[in-house]
Amino acid sequence: MRILGFAVAAALFAGMAAPGAAADIDGAKLFKKKCTTCHRLDETGKKKVGPNLWGVVGRPIASAPGFKYSKGLGRHKGKTWTEENLDAWLTKPRAFAKGTRMAFPGFRKAEQRAAVIAYLRSAVE
Numbered sequence: 001m002r003i004l005g006f007a008v009a010a011a012l013f014a015g016m017a018a019p020g021a022a023a024d025i026d027g028a029k030l031f032k033k034k035c036t037t038c039h040r041l042d043e044t045g046k047k048k049v050g051p052n053l054w055g056v057v058g059r060p061i062a063s064a065p066g067f068k069y070s071k072g073l074g075r076h077k078g079k080t081w082t083e084e085n086l087d088a089w090l091t092k093p094r095a096f097a098k099g100t101r102m103a104f105p106g107f108r109k110a111e112q113r114a115a116v117i118a119y120l121r122s123a124v125e
């Protein structure tokens with residue numbers, strides 16, 4: 001049984017690591033380098049230039065209490081930050097929400113986006 005359990009775990013792990021090879025990019029480091037100038041990621045709910053990103057994966061778009069969003073992002077209200085939406089947003093924020101105030105150009109590499117999204121998700125767990 002233990003051997004079987006290990007095999008299943010190993011297969012699962014291999015399956016997770018393969019697509020996009022996000023495994024070789026450290027999402028935490030990337031977040032620290034590219035996002036923490038403007039975002040906090042903690043339970044305080046405190047904002048910086050941008051809203052607090054605690055629990056943002058699965059959170060309604062533009063919903064952080066007390067944060068004044070741009071009209072561009074406000075137009076997406078009612079939708080959710082699914083991983084797909086986050087991926088589109090982090091590819092080119094200005095294309096996802098025209099007129100956004102988020103002055104971040106975007107990540108060209110899918111692996112970088114995947115790593116940061118995985119980190120945003122795992123930080124709350």
Ligand code: HEC
Nearest residue numbers: 034035038049050051061062069070073100101102103104
């Ligand atoms: C120069 C400052 C700045 C940087 C750097 C920045 N952001 Fe932002 N971010 C903002 C601002 C300002 C907003 C609000 C945008 C608006 O209202 O249009 C925002 C909004 C967001 C939102 C939407 C949150 C919500 O409550 O709907 C997400 C998700 C996000 N940023 C993720 C990131 C990630 C991940 C990074 C790093 C890769 C990053 N941001 C880098 C300033 C920044």
